[in-house]
Amino acid sequence: MAAELHVELVAADRQVWSGEATLVVARTTSGDIGVMPGHQPLLGVLESGPVTIRTSDGGTVVAAVHGGFVSFADNKLSLLAEIAELSDEIDVQRTERELERAKAEDDAEAQRRADVRLRAATAAR
């Protein structure tokens, strides 16, 4: 049996995803890190961006994470984010419209959010 780690992806108001995985790739403020089972205990600050989780049954889960933290200990990985969405929850067309609107209104925050969502949605394809 391949080594596994338990992943919990938690947003402020709900639990988004939880399950077993073999590899999790996330972007911290000091660069991308990949966490595999048996990694040293880690606590890091996440950048807004897509997080890739390779599940133990061979699938891939991609989630858009808007700021937050990653913590890993005892083969348990927690991804904490204020807002987190799985890629298949993201409506690409609506997000594209949002991006257009954010660009038109010069709203940097909304533009960044839409951008992260789109990146996560395309990374999952």
Place this chain on the structure above:
Amino acid sequence: MGAQLRVYKRRIRSVSATKKITKAMEMIAASRVVKAQRKVAASTPYATELTRAVTAVGTGSNTRHPLTTEAENPARAAVLLLTSDRGLAGAFNSNAIKAAEQLTERLEREGRQVDTYIVGRRGVAHYNFRERKVAESFTGFTDEPSYADAKKVAAPLIEAIEKETADGGVDELHIVYTEFVSMMTQTALDARLLPLRLEEVAEEAVPKGEILPLYDFEPSAEDVLDALLPRYVESRIYNALLQSAASKHAATRRAMKSATDNAGELINTLSRLANAARQAEITQEISEIVGGASALADATAGSDR
């Protein structure tokens, strides 16, 4: 129908209309309590993980941070009071306000100047009526608070605590909210959010006997703590907002239930009075008829003679 009976009938009608309304409000509140409780439960994983992380950084490194170190002479404190936008919730709001006033008094006795921040129209109205100063107030979301609302409330507080005391910043942050203990019990209580008492937080997050692993901090312990603490405050405020909302709905349910019960009782009493009035009316009518008949009989008997 006699005048008295008509008055009773009219009052019974108006009380039953009120009873219908309070009954509906009771049911709405009951369904909202369940919803609010579910939201409290849904926000728990995030809060627990965050608390664990704060404990890990706080105990696993020797970092000193303004949000975890106590000021030597705390001169100013911020008090955040959570009330509701709407009343009809029994003593819910007055209990919370009373708790805030006790806390304010205690802090002032200890020589601290208190800035009051208020959530909910009821609290704002109470303070405005007494012309007390309110540093900032937030209204319009107490029934169903979202995380964005919690962020909005937390932002000026975090800003105030990060500022130097001399420039109008505060040294301490207290929160007064209503804890949802059960459907029947809600207690107004105050808690100090900042500076953090790490021992207390640790007790909450880590079961006895468990040792926290030695974490690797990315990029560094200071940066992680810097990013972590505001989120921690936000999540605590979010949790308090949700609990207050659940408590408010539970209090409304209870108040409306006793209003419905009272209305039912009132209807009973009024129907009895109405029945008595009707009976009195009938009795009077009968005695009038009998009296009239015997007077007539007397009269005819007299003319016969």
